[in-house]
Amino acid sequence: MRISAEDISVSYNKKDRIIKVPDKVSFEPVSGEVTVINGRSGSGKTTLINVLAGILLPTEGRVCYDETDIYQISDEKLSAFRCENIGYIPQGASALANLTVMQNILLPSALAGKDNVKFAEELLEMVGLEKLKNAYPDELSGGELRRLAAARALINSPSVIFADEPTNDLDDENASLILELLKAQAEKGAAVIIVTHDIKAQAYADTLYRMDGGKLQSYGISAKEKEDIYDTA
Amino acid sequence: MxxxxxxxxxxxxxxxxxxxxxxxxxxxxxxxxxxxxxxxxxxxxxxSLEERLGADIIVLPEGAENKVDLENILLQGTPGYFYMDKSVADEIAAIDGISQLSTQYFLVSANAECCTAQVQIIGFDEHSDFTVKPWLKEVYDGSLKDNEIIVGAGLSTSVGHTLSLYGVECKAVGKLERTGTGLDTAVYTTNDTVKRLIQASADRGIAVLSKQSPEDVISSVYIKAAEGADIDELAISINTQIDGVQAVRTKTMMTExxxxxxxxxxxxxxxxxxxxxxxxxxxxxxxxxxxxxxxxxxxxxxxxxxxxxxxxxxxxxxxxxxxxxxxxxxxxxxxxxxxxxxxxxxxxxxxxxxxxxxxxxxxxxxxxxxxxxxxxxxxxxxxxxxxxxxxxxxxxxxxx
Incomplete structure (x- = not known):
């Protein structure tokens, strides 16, 4: 699936001043690759992926999946599209408190009208939550909640995955587990876009971007740098 | 899921x-x-009460308290009694514009061992009646015999069972439709049975509330106006032509x-x-x-x-x-x-x-x-x- 964002801007009114973050950003994440976007807080990273994920209407520009401008279709169609094609791991805890771990993971597939129990069990095993499948989110640790969010984002085998600070506040073991999982999805052909402060995540990047003042700049990362990061991790 | x-x-x-x-x-x-x-x-x-009364005019002895008593009997089921001379019925019958006329005699049973319960006993004239029999839920065969009664829907006595009144075992042969009014707790019978009840109370030394016989007195007269008759005028005629009575329009009473x-x-x-x-x-x-x-x-x-x-x-x-x-x-x-x-x-x-x-x-x-x-x-x-x-x-x- 070809994803393209053209001249994306989101305007905010801040103290009687209109600011644009992102500001005229064009971006084409590649399927089968992990794209990492880093940058300071407030630089517009999360806003950019929200626009790309179809949950925030940009003030300017358009976002196309193949030839479809997702903001030109109805909310029902966009939501259905998001359900089947986009996996989103939000920042912080995002488990639905009224559902068990298993129900949380299965919810997107239920919404898509699929029965993915077997795959959900595989995912639970992959993220190490198989013993907690009947537990409720309030019984889980921070790391377990992030793993749950990752598993839920993958249940419909989406072609695009957005992860917003997926390793925030996690220990190295949990952080690596999630990053490995995302990398594996990219290897299966998904376009994985990670927004993070975490330097370790760069080691998993095929393409690296930096967001600064609403502008997106691409820069490479050498194999040596990656190795160094791995070693540090 | x-x-x-x-x-x-x-x-x-x-x-x-x-x-x-x-x-x-x-x-x-x-x-x-x-x-x-x-x-x-x-x-x-x-x-239901309005329909049940079935009369256009009710005549009762003069006096505000009698009207209140009648309302209490009808609405609350509070047993009561008042009497006027029986000749009143003949005088009323002589007035033009009346289609049907029926008298009733009110008696209250004692709240004592002799009686199953304190109830309103109403003696009515079976031949002229147009206010009781049309509401029979369980119809009895023929006319009321001695010591036979018709009971209101609110009384627990079923048809075939008896109710003890002044020591007289009265057999229930009919039951009326529920009205939701005081009439549900009344017992209806013939004036002959009423006389027997009064006699029974005297025999047993129980102070009965009335010593006046239904042969001499009545409590109320129910009147159905003739078709086309002016009911208000009819009530006025009764009030002006007959002493010691008050004719009340059922509708007026109901309106109040x-x-x-x-x-x-x-x-x-x-x-x-x-x-x-x-x-x-x-x-x-x-x-x-x-x-x-x-x-x-x-x-x-x-x-x-x-x-x-x-x-x-x-x-x-x-x-x-x-x-x-x-x-x-x-x-x-x-x-x-x-x-x-x-x-x-x-x-x-x-x-x-x-x-x-x-x-x-x-x-x-x-x-x-x-x-x-x-x-x-x-x-x-x-x-x-x-x-x-x-x-x-x-x-x-x-x-x-």
């Missing part, structure tokens, strides 16, 4: 919130349904009672409206506060792929479940309370109450449940809109 189970899951995991919303719906439905049933029972009771009942009905309506308004405000506030608590949850649902419509539906379904459960339970509990206790309420309030038919009650129940469902969903509509139009990105970023 079934999508349909999502609202139930949400409700189950928030038992206090769910219970509170359900109880509010229950109180609302019980108040609206109970109030409505009481009003309808009052209206039906009054209509209806006015009293209207005040009660209006009070119930106002009270119901207040409960309804309060419940709606409480529900609206509860859903609104809940909406603030649930923004993050709904933002997550949005990222998963829930459309605005699906999110609204989720909130509305939850509100329909709580309102429906509360509404149905409220109606059910009200039926359980009102039906068996209607008689007690009637006695306590001294009002003629006649429960509407099962079909009417069911229809009111369904309408009330619908009202509660609409109130619940209307109260949730604002939060449904709010939650389905959240700024997902902002909420996820800010985490609230």
């Amino acid at each position: 079934r999508l349909r189970a999502l609202p139930l899951n949400d409700l189950r995991r928030k038992p206090i919130r769910t219970a509170a919303l359900t109880v509010i719906a229950l109180v609302l439905s019980a108040a609206v349904f109970g109030g409505e049933i009481l009003i309808k029972s009052l209206q039906k009771g009054l209509a 009672t209806a006015d009293k009942l209207n005040v009660i009905s209006k009070s119930i309506t106002v009270l119901t409206a207040v409960v309804w308004g309060l419940a709606a405000v409480i529900m609206l506030s509860a859903y609104y506060l809940t909406a603030n608590e649930r923004k993050k949850e709904f933002a997550v649902l949005r990222t998963i792929g829930f459309s605005r419509k699906q999110l609204s539906r989720l909130v509305l379904t939850e509100s329909l479940i709580t309102a429906g459960t509360g509404g149905i339970t409220g109606v059910g509990l009200t039926v359980l309370v009102i039906v068996p206790f209607l008689k007690a309420i009637e006695q306590k309030t001294a009002l003629p109450l006649l429960m509407p038919s099962h079909i009417t009650v069911s229809l009111y129940g369904a309408a009330v449940i619908l009202i509660v469902l609409l109130t619940g969903s209307a109260s949730a509509a604002l939060s449904a809109y709010k939650l389905s139009h959240i700024d997902t990105g902002k909420i996820l970023r800010e985490g609230c």
Whole structure:
């Protein structure tokens, strides 16, 4: 699936001043690759992926999946599209408190009208939550909640995955587990876009971007740098 | 995981919130349904009394207290008696414009061992009667024989069983339709039996309330005006031509009672409206506060792929479940309370109450449940809109 964002801007009114973050950003994440976007807080990273994920209407520009401008279709169609094609791991805890771990993971597939129990069990095993499948989110640790969010984002085998600070506040073991999982999805052909402060995540990047003042700049990362990061991790 | 189970899951995991919303719906439905049933029972009771009396004019001895006594007998079932000379009936019959005329004699049984209960005993003339027999629920064969009685629907004595009055075992051979009025607790019999009862009380040394025989006196005269006759003029004629009596138009008496009942009905309506308004405000506030608590949850649902419509539906379904459960339970509990206790309420309030038919009650129940469902969903509509139009990105970023 070809994803393209053209001249994306989101305007905010801040103290009687209109600011644009992102500001005229064009971006084409590649399927089968992990794209990492880093940058300071407030630089517009999360806003950019929200626009790309179809949950925030940009003030300017358009976002196309193949030839479809997702903001030109109805909310029902966009939501259905998001359900089947986009996996989103939000920042912080995002488990639905009224559902068990298993129900949380299965919810997107239920919404898509699929029965993915077997795959959900595989995912639970992959993220190490198989013993907690009947537990409720309030019984889980921070790391377990992030793993749950990752598993839920993958249940419909989406072609695009957005992860917003997926390793925030996690220990190295949990952080690596999630990053490995995302990398594996990219290897299966998904376009994985990670927004993070975490330097370790760069080691998993095929393409690296930096967001600064609403502008997106691409820069490479050498194999040596990656190795160094791995070693540090 | 079934999508349909999502609202139930949400409700189950928030038992206090769910219970509170359900109880509010229950109180609302019980108040609206109970109030409505009481009003309808009052209206039906009054209509039934008017229909039951079947007379255009009732003549009774002069004196305001006699009219009050008659109203008490008719509305509250408080036994009473008053008498006038029997010749009055012949004098009235001589006046033009009367189609039917029938006399009644009131006697009160003693509240003593000799009698099963203190009841209003009404001696009536079987041949001229047009106010008792048309309301027989269980019709007896032929005319009343000695010591045979017809009982009101409110008395527990069944047809074939006996009621002891002054030691005389009176056999019930007929039972009247329920009217929801004082007439339900009366016993009807012939004047001959009444005479026997008076004699029996004398024989047993019991002070009977009347020593006047139905051969000499009567308590009331029921008059049906001839077709085309002016009922008001007829009443005036009776009042002016015959001394010592008062002719009361049944409709006037009913209107006075209806006015009293209207005040009660209006009070119930106002009270119901207040409960309804309060419940709606409480529900609206509860859903609104809940909406603030649930923004993050709904933002997550949005990222998963829930459309605005699906999110609204989720909130509305939850509100329909709580309102429906509360509404149905409220109606059910009200039926359980009102039906068996209607008689007690009637006695306590001294009002003629006649429960509407099962079909009417069911229809009111369904309408009330619908009202509660609409109130619940209307109260949730604002939060449904709010939650389905959240700024997902902002909420996820800010985490609230």
